Amino acid sequence: MIIDGKKTAAELREELKKKVAELRSTHNAVPGLTVILVGEDPASKIYVKNKEKFAKEIGMNSEVIRYPADTEEKVVLNKIKELNEDKKISGILVQLPLPKHIDKKKVIETILPGKDVDGFHPMNVGNLSSGYDSSIPCTPLGCSLLLKKAEKNLSGKHAVVIGRSNLNGKPMTQLLLKENCTVTVTHSKTKDLKAECLRADIIIAAVGIPKLVKGDWVKKDAIVIDVGINKTDSGIVGDVDFDQVSKVAKAITPVPGGVGPMTIACLLSNTVECFKKLN
Ligand code: NAD
Numbered sequence: 001m002i003i004d005g006k007k008t009a010a011e012l013r014e015e016l017k018k019k020v021a022e023l024r025s026t027h028n029a030v031p032g033l034t035v036i037l038v039g040e041d042p043a044s045k046i047y048v049k050n051k052e053k054f055a056k057e058i059g060m061n062s063e064v065i066r067y068p069a070d071t072e073e074k075v076v077l078n079k080i081k082e083l084n085e086d087k088k089i090s091g092i093l094v095q096l097p098l099p100k101h102i103d104k105k106k107v108i109e110t111i112l113p114g115k116d117v118d119g120f121h122p123m124n125v126g127n128l129s130s131g132y133d134s135s136i137p138c139t140p141l142g143c144s145l146l147l148k149k150a151e152k153n154l155s156g157k158h159a160v161v162i163g164r165s166n167l168n169g170k171p172m173t174q175l176l177l178k179e180n181c182t183v184t185v186t187h188s189k190t191k192d193l194k195a196e197c198l199r200a201d202i203i204i205a206a207v208g209i210p211k212l213v214k215g216d217w218v219k220k221d222a223i224v225i226d227v228g229i230n231k232t233d234s235g236i237v238g239d240v241d242f243d244q245v246s247k248v249a250k251a252i253t254p255v256p257g258g259v260g261p262m263t264i265a266c267l268l269s270n271t272v273e274c275f276k277k278l279n
Contacts, residue, residue, distance in 0.1 A: 001251040003146045003225075009261035012145070016268050017058040023275065024059070031275035032061035033091040033117065033268075034083050038076060038102065039069035044095045047264075051093070054264050060271060061088065073102045077110050084112040090278055091117035091271035114278055117270040119171065128174050135270050140172040142262025143204060143225045144179075150223045150251035151202075155180035160200035162186050162193065162213070162239070168206035168227055176202070193217075205239035215244030224252045227259050 024030050033055050037048045048064055055062035065079060076094070083089050092115045094107050108116075113123040119135035127134035147154065159181040163169035169185060176183045186196050197203055197217040205213050206227035218224060228239030238255030246252050253259055 001150060002246070003149050003251055003253045003258060005142070005146055005253055005258040005261045008146060008149060009142075009265040012262075012265040012269060013054060013058055016265070016272055019272055020059040023272075027279055029088070029275075029279070030060055031090040031271045032063070032088045033093065033271045034089050035062075035064045036067070036076065036079065036092070036094045037064060038067045038071055038095075039099050041095075041097065044097070048095055051264055051267060055268060055271070058268055060268065069099050071099075071102075073106070076102060076107060080107065080110045084110075084115060089115065090275035091115055091267075093117050093267070115274055117267055117274055119270065120166070125166075125171075128171060131178060135274065136175065136266075137167060137171040138263045138266040138270060139168055139206075139227060139259060140175055141266040141270070142259055143172060143227065144175045145266070146225055146253055146259065146262060147202065147223060154202070156182070157201040158182045158184070158199055159202040159204065160184045160186060160196050161204045161206070162197075163204075163206035163208075163227075165206065169204075172204050172206065176204075203240075207239045209239055210237045211239070211241040213240040213245060215241065215248050218245050218248045220248055221250040222248070224249045225259065226253050226255050228255060229260060 020030050035048050035051055037044060052062045052064050083092050092111050098104050108120045111121055113121045116124055116135050119137040124134040159176045161169050161173050164185055164187045173183050173185050184196055186193055194217045198219055200222055203222060203224045208228060210230040210232050224240055224245055226238035226240040230237050236256055
């Protein structure tokens with residue numbers, strides 16, 4: 001089974017479009033997403049453009065605030081404080097990476113947890129790991145929804161997460177624990193990654209190394225979710241060797257067309273959820 005992220009994301013956006021229309025009639029208001037972009041990082045510019053496009057497509061209000069790379073930290077922090085107070089704004093996202101002179105931690109901590117659609121604020125991170133209601137980082141949330149396409153009941157499954165970043169590996173681990181999986185978290189210092197993967201019913205690869213996970217690393221009938229987006233001479237590839245692994249696994253996400261499209265759809269979903277809680 002090839003898990004189609006493009007189709008799943010389009011279905012989720014369609015659902016959200018209906019929810020936004022409902023909110024318009026019940027609340028006489030719609031969710032509003034503000035993205036702050038500092039600098040000229042080419043990948044960030046594309047991500048931000050897509051976020052704005054899809055937000056508008058589902059009927060949300062969407063605004064991008066663009067600052068030059070040499071903008072002072074306090075300008076960004078003051079803007080966030082202003083947006084925190086603005087009743088029309090339900091979601092605030094500061095596009096990462098930030099220029100070096102701006103303290104990422106300070107920026108994330110300034111966003112009101114209730115408007116933190118990326119789920120990076122320590123309050124949301126803590127709530128997620130305590131099993132309480134929280135904003136969930138968009139890419140792991142997208143991975144969970146794709147996993148559910150392949151297997152409804154994940155209880156008791158052995159999941160191996162490759163990578164322990166705050167963005168992907170760590171929140172993914174929490175989501176799998178919430179689903180009653182037994183989770184092994186692996187990283188760059190793991191001794192025998194192949195042996196760990198061979199024990200897995202579920203593999204989540206979020207590493208950033210092209211085609212790291214090979215066909216003989218994967219148990220027959222495993223589900224493999226590939227988060228990686230790696231630029232190579234032969235185009236964009238994931239962290240999983242798709243040609244090899246798709247012959248062994250029960251289900252797999254392709255790259256592109258797997259996790260990638262889910263990330264923005266989940267951002268929109270988080271914005272709708274924040275709106276509901278704030279209102
Ligand atoms: P990161 O660099 O922050 O973290 C990588 C992790 O991989 C680290 O925890 C490190 O310990 C681990 N690692 C490195 N080498 C390893 C090895 N040989 N064996 C096992 N673990 C190893 O990366 P990230 O931000 O989590 O991103 C990971 C990948 O996901 C990248 O390719 C990135 O482009 C992609 N990504 C995709 C999306 C999406 O929407 N699909 C979103 C964010 C990131």
